[in-house]
Amino acid sequence: MLEAHDITVHLGKRRILHGLSLAAAPGEVTVILGPNGSGKTTLLRAVTGDVPAGGRIALDGADPRRLRPWELARRRAVLAQFARLAFPFTVLEVVRLGAEAAGEIGAAAAARARAALARVDLAGYEGRLYQELSGGEQARVQLARALAQVWEPKGPEGPRWLFLDEPVASLDVAHQLQVMEIAADYARQGGGVIAVMHDLTLTALFADRVVLLEAGRVAAEGPTAEVIRADRLARVYGCRIDVTTAGDPPRLIVTPVPERRGAAAGARAGG
């Protein structure tokens, strides 16, 4: 279990998070949703220890702030929104950093790095220089690095965790699906996944639980179908959003609806 109680974050004198609480279970994909500035990324950073925060955090019963860095690194990996690399490492060398953080060395670390690259559809990229890849490819390399760090979803000390900050932001639609499937698989095998997302459709498709933030507070929390509701999304995001169910098995379909230009768009479609 990841439990966070009464998390408060100040940036300067401004309070970003107002004592909010969060619980996420291994075996599930928990998505943190919310409009720009609602505090999603700040909440994730508070939980991963990247910003100083008040409140209590427990990762499977242990306070991550009290674990030794290398112990914590074997329990959870963090994928930040963007990582700029200072030196010309190859793709393999970047991903190997994750495997080495997990204690793998030598050929075993390289083998795990190759497997992680294959997992994100980047087999054959091992010898390329990271700095020469496109933004989307770099994002997938970073995901492979995080995967290589917590490769087995369950370890001797308990479940392992992936913290993902907007993991699909720079990806094309096929790789968005692929990354979300990797996250869902990881959870299905017993690991924990906590992801900050903007995309409502992907969230509806892949999240088991959703934490919806609004202005630094939790507006709603619970199973995806209970949180993703048209009236609530409309209130939090301030625009019309349709939520329907379709397909077999039934899937939630989330569609933002342009209000002012709705008539014009309809006319174009009709004409």
Added chain:
Amino acid sequence: MVALSEATGPVAGDRRLRARRATLALGGLVLVAAWAALATGAAGVSLPQALGRLVTGAGLTLQEQVVLWEIRLPRLVTGLCVGAALAVSGAVMQGLFRNPLADPGLVGVGAGAGLGAVTAIVLGGLLPPALAALAGIYTVPIAAFLGGWAATLILYRVSTRAGRTSVATMLLAGIALGALAGAVTGLLVYAADDQQLRDLTFWGLGSLAGASWPKLAVAAPVMLLAMAGTLWLARGLNGLALGEAAAAHLGVPVQRMKNLAILAVAAATGAAVAVSGGIGFIGIVVPHLLRLATGPDHRYLLPNAALLGAALLVGADIVARSVIAPAELPIGIVTALMGAPVFLWILLRRRGVVDL
């Protein structure tokens, strides 16, 4: 394709084997440079003949003993240590600042260490006798270390905000620190007597000519210890290449590592400056060439930098001693002539690729 490359050679993207081969080659280069340094000099002493007499038990002539044992060998060992220390300091500092242009000589750390040393030379007599006796021959190296340490700390505080280093700020802060250290050094020159002035001139130029066993006995352990300490930093510096937050998530104790890195750089640079004055560009050229050849993995970069730095500085010293023999050039001139163009070349290559 993948299977084929696995069967026939090292894995794509894995440069460890290349880096290990480079270590062997650079070790050989150090030996060659060492031999050349011992064999070269103004005095007409033949190294093969001397070694032949040593092996056959005939013993060295007095001239050979003095030239080889008292002049060339301490100078060689000093060159090896200082070259290695400067190159490793550069590599560590570049890893710490996440930038290939950070170099102790360029950003004022060398100037800070130099100021410390000059202060010790000129004002050392003002120390309480008990303290002076305690510090003894270590006074100058300790002062150089403190100066370098203070400069590194100031530099890091000024140029790094929230884990990100502004290179422009770093270089400008380095200029400011260098100017400040230069001005204070200038003030001290007015307070110096004749003997002290002669000592001071030596700092400005940078030279291995003052090398001696007693000086080495003080400085070499500091340099070797600092370099050995950096081996513990290698993995952390690799993680730091991804940024401080990412390094922490990889299990690197970031703050402790940064403190140790600053300490090691200051100690190595301080000790190097204490024995040889200000020698520039080794710390920037050596790591850069090695990153191009074998990649930036610090576990290999740091030891290889030590070897290449040692060989390069000894080579530069041979040039400095032979170009206008029997007189000699300050070695700082030689390293600057080699290093400054490389520095410009790095800037040209980075222009438009990465913002400075």
